[in-house]
Amino acid sequence: MISVTFPDGASRQFEPGVTGLDIAKNISPSLAKRSVAMTIDGSLSDLASRLDRDAKIEFVSREDPRALELIRHDAAHVLAEAVQELFPGAQVTIGPVIENGFYYDFYRETPFTPDDLPAIEKKMREIVARDEPIVKEVWTREQATAFFHAKGESFKGELIEAIPAGENLNIYKQGHWLDLCRGPHMPSTAKIGGAFKLMKVAGAYWRGDHTKPMLSRIYGTAFARQEDLDAYLHQLEEAERRDHRRLGREMDLFHFQEEGPGAIFWHAKGWTLFQKLVAYMRRRQALHYNEVNTPQVLDRALWETSGHWQTYRENMFLTKTEDERVFALKPMNCPGHVLIFKNGLKSYRDLPVRIAEFGVVHRYEPSGALHGMMRVRAFTQDDAHIFCSEDQIMDEALKINDMILSIYGDFGFSDVVVKLSTRPEKRVGSDEAWDKAEAALQKVLDELARRGLKTSVQPGEGAFYGPKLEYTLRDAIGREWQCGTTQVDFNLPSRFGAFYIGADSEKKTPVMVHRAMFGSLERFTGILVEHYAGHLPLWLSPLQIAVCTITQEADDYALEIASAARKLGLLVELDLRNEKITYKVREHSLAKIPVLLVAGKKEAAERTISIRRLGSQAQTSMALDEALAALIAEATPPDLKPLH
């Protein structure tokens, strides 16, 4: 007999080989009916799994959050079954659960189009209605290979080959259809319920490798309850509403056009916002960094020295002059900064040398990668390079980290993930140097984790010259974007022959720490717009106040307000148009102007002002001087506030 313990601490004895379903039935028929899976010693498992030894088990109902991945995984299988029923010859590959749903990749001569989705979804609902029992079988490798080979499923065949010898091959059957799958699954297709939806089709490379065939991927999502699905779809709509590309147009910040793919046309308001960010960053780093500026176009020879010509050329904009000399637009600022460091003899006493630049870089990104302001071909980095000794790396990296977090905090970002990317296969430099660099960054990462930050490690994802810490933020629809970064580089300084004189009078090669905090000013602006849903805080808003009159009789007073506010440094628009106040309120609200100051006859007589804030219907009336003082205080950038 084996002993099975339940969450409440009670335990019961069963014959070895008893299934979860048997146990549930033994407890109560309703429990058996309600359960779609169980956990065995904490890990999710089929209800039909057999127990051979003592274990702690817990039954999982369909409504349990842990069942969500089962619902989605089962939905992926049903999607595959539906596709193969409707489109004979479509080959199955893999169909995992992902963050907001699931997908299944198929191989098919003609890829699926969005028009195919309704029919597939309809078929899926049929399969769910059939309530096909989902049954696991364990096959031998030969059996599985023969089966999928006979069906012409070459991709599955490849997957089977990749499974280590000696491991069981699990086959999950539902009705006449079956798939090789790790599981677990729910007992039958009806458990999926009706709260699912196919979302989109997309191409995806087999095994994520661009040298391999392109598969046709169908994305879907599924939830336990219809209201959860509805809420999710609603959330997607909301995200679309705060998409920076849409808000950028509505707020008149910038535009793109065909002639400059991946290049931003900044409008006056957008550029004001951009410059506010630059000014903010300048103040933040003024004490520790020396700001410089380096050439936009540099000779090919320089890029050969840096290694960019050999490893980065396909991403570079090249230009040839009349006399056949080849130049490149800089894709990075580092070589320029090394040259500034090299210009003049440096002593160990000078270290660390910190050189900063709001450097505009051009990168010829693949056309398919472009994405609004988040991924462009010309962008501005708040870049800096720190030339220091090896034993200064740790200290510098920690300082950078503190500054990045403090800066993100000023913008209300708390959902920051810091990722350590370690040595890639293709790299330069000695293992000892890598050990030191990674250890330093790992130490920083540990410290961050200790402080409660989300951290992770991405093995092999580092730059060829060194490991890096990547600071990522999320956009409106949950996409993660890398912003800040700290990279440790043992390579470039020596390639350029940069050195300093050590305490022993010997020439030493400095270590170079690359760092950016916003990363790309353009991307950061995009993230900000989405983060605030266009409701920029007063200090960032490129147009802070609209002074609106109710009647022309208030024009003089409104003029006085506007000029007083402008004298105080506030960005003010004066709206004296002969329009109804409701019209003006609507228009300025749509333009996302943070503060509306409304003046009518009453205000003019009393020297007060009616204040209406973006996003609120409320109006408050206040003495003019008082209102301006409050607005000035609010419009002060966070780093200039007394308590910063």
Added chain:
RNA sequence: GCCGGUUUAGCUCAGUCGGUAGAGCAACUGAUUUGUAAUCAGUAGGUCGCGGGUUCGAAUCCUGCAACCGGCACCA
């Protein structure tokens, strides 16, 4: 770069079977002097993404290219 989709007025979108374009909003003009998210009336606005082709005739059909959108791959 790869797969799929899209491209018609400043914006959002109609446009049937191939017969050389339409709405709402925005803009402009006039009237309205207005109390917190749309006052009324009128006017103007388009080489239908670009280039080829088929046709008596192309926004519509075929074809090449570009940009954009969603993914993949790549990356700040």
